[in-house]
Amino acid sequence: MARWAPDAALRLERAAMELFTENGYAATTVPAIAERAGLTTRTFFRHFADKRDVLFLREREFPSVVAHLLTDAPAGLGTIDLLMHGLDGAASGDLERWRDDIAARRAIIRSEPQLRERELLKSAGLADAMRDALVSNGTPAPDAALAASAASALFDLALETWLAGPPGVTLTSILHDHRLRLTRLLAPSA
Amino acid sequence: MARWAPDAALRLERAAMELFTENGYAATTVPAIAERAGLTTRTFFRHFADKRDVLFLREREFPSVVAHLLTDAPAGLGTIDLLMHGLDGAASGDLERWRDDIAARRAIIRSEPQLRERELLKSAGLADAMRDALVSNGTPAPDAALAASAASALFDLALETWLAGPPGVTLTSILHDHRLRLTRLLAPSA
DNA sequence: CACCTGATGTCACATCGTGTCATCGGCTAC
DNA sequence: GTAGCCGATGACACGATGTGACATCAGGTG
Numbered sequence: 001m002a003r004w005a006p007d008a009a010l011r012l013e014r015a016a017m018e019l020f021t022e023n024g025y026a027a028t029t030v031p032a033i034a035e036r037a038g039l040t041t042r043t044f045f046r047h048f049a050d051k052r053d054v055l056f057l058r059e060r061e062f063p064s065v066v067a068h069l070l071t072d073a074p075a076g077l078g079t080i081d082l083l084m085h086g087l088d089g090a091a092s093g094d095l096e097r098w099r100d101d102i103a104a105r106r107a108i109i110r111s112e113p114q115l116r117e118r119e120l121l122k123s124a125g126l127a128d129a130m131r132d133a134l135v136s137n138g139t140p141a142p143d144a145a146l147a148a149s150a151a152s153a154l155f156d157l158a159l160e161t162w163l164a165g166p167p168g169v170t171l172t173s174i175l176h177d178h179r180l181r182l183t184r185l186l187a188p189s190a
Numbered sequence: 191m192a193r194w195a196p197d198a199a200l201r202l203e204r205a206a207m208e209l210f211t212e213n214g215y216a217a218t219t220v221p222a223i224a225e226r227a228g229l230t231t232r233t234f235f236r237h238f239a240d241k242r243d244v245l246f247l248r249e250r251e252f253p254s255v256v257a258h259l260l261t262d263a264p265a266g267l268g269t270i271d272l273l274m275h276g277l278d279g280a281a282s283g284d285l286e287r288w289r290d291d292i293a294a295r296r297a298i299i300r301s302e303p304q305l306r307e308r309e310l311l312k313s314a315g316l317a318d319a320m321r322d323a324l325v326s327n328g329t330p331a332p333d334a335a336l337a338a339s340a341a342s343a344l345f346d347l348a349l350e351t352w353l354a355g356p357p358g359v360t361l362t363s364i365l366h367d368h369r370l371r372l373t374r375l376l377a378p379s380a
Numbered sequence: 381c382a383c384c385t386g387a388t389g390t391c392a393c394a395t396c397g398t399g400t401c402a403t404c405g406g407c408t409a410c
Numbered sequence: 411g412t413a414g415c416c417g418a419t420g421a422c423a424c425g426a427t428g429t430g431a432c433a434t435c436a437g438g439t440g
């Protein structure tokens with residue numbers, strides 16, 4: 001038997017979600033989270049940069065996954081189609097199964113501006129990763145930055161729409177639809 | 191003579207900018223800022239929600255200014271043209287004059303992820319204000335959210351380009367150019 | 381002249397987040 | 411097999427952040 005129970009980060013995340021749901025984010029202290037997970041405060045901060053970060057454990061690898069999909073994508077796609085392909089591929093793994101978890105996290109995140117702030121930073125990190133992948137694939141830097149920012153915004157709004165809508169509608173279809181609507185909105189009005 | 195010197199918030203902001211420039215953001219404590227401004231720590235936190243907020247004093251009213259320009263805009267503009275009109279109008283007041291101040295603030299903001307995080311929250315607040323103004327002007331909510339997010343991203347990237355470029359190029363022209371390039375990027379590739 | 385208002389000061393305090401050293405199970409080298 | 415290293419955790423002290431509660435006092439108002 002190992003000296004320490006495995007998955008310390010996951011146990012901390014589960015404990016945090018429970019306490020946040022029971023008492024709210026602000027009323028939950030880090031020592032309380034650590035205690036429920038059977039660890040100490042110091043160990044919490046070894047796994048998470050700060051208290052907010054515990055809500056984003058699942059998304060840590062998302063930017064690099066998307067970036068890899070972008071660099072390995074089939075040639076010939078336009079910039080935006082490439083981005084849609086990458087986001088789609090990274091988020092496609094039986095998303096419906098996680099709907100409740102995502103909704104629970106989102107409910108907590110929307111309860112505190114601090115947490116929305118962190119979510120925005122994560123989205124910006126995704127946009128940065130996509131921009132860099134585009135640039136190293138030959139896209140001009142200004143175009144890459146513009147397209148990556150737009151794609152990140154599209155993804156966030158699509159995810160929100162997906163969560164608010166009925167089960168069964170795929171994120172892929174919503175993303176596609178949002179992209180088309182934004183295209184029409186941006187086009188010079190007659 | 192008034193009991194207290196006026197412009198406490200402005201004095202705190204100036205003191206903070208000086209100390210951040212001299213010693214860096216992380217090495218500057220709130221008591222040090224307050225002392226240089228001739229005030230106490232407690233008063234600092236009465237004017238600013240937290241240490242980061244002191245860097246965004248000048249932008250506090252920006253979202254509501256843009257929102258007002260949107261609701262008072264001439265009729266007949268398309269959604270995106272309306273947004274460009276609002277952003278343009280709100281940022282047009284002799285921006286060149288503030289270039290150095292904006293650049294100094296930006297240099298500090300880019301030195302710490304915490305500060306970029308806050309900047310992103312401010313941008314999101316601007317997007318929210320624009321979205322709400324569009325909605326109360328009759329734009330369908332999903333379109334308003336999409337267009338406002340895109341416009342906010344365009345504005346941020348345009349400001350960055352403006353700062354990096356030579357003096358004399360107007361933000362208006364960069365914004366216009368970025369909008370056209372994003373339109374082309376989003377269009378279905380042949 | 382008494383009272384109210386509002387910005388500031390003072391003090392106590394909880395929480396956050398970090399630096400530093402100790403602990404000790406398991407793995408590797410020899 | 412045993413000596414020693416490695417890496418995750420514990421223990422503890424501490425500075426900094428941010429808030430609540432109450433006091434102070436100039437100027438305006440009745």
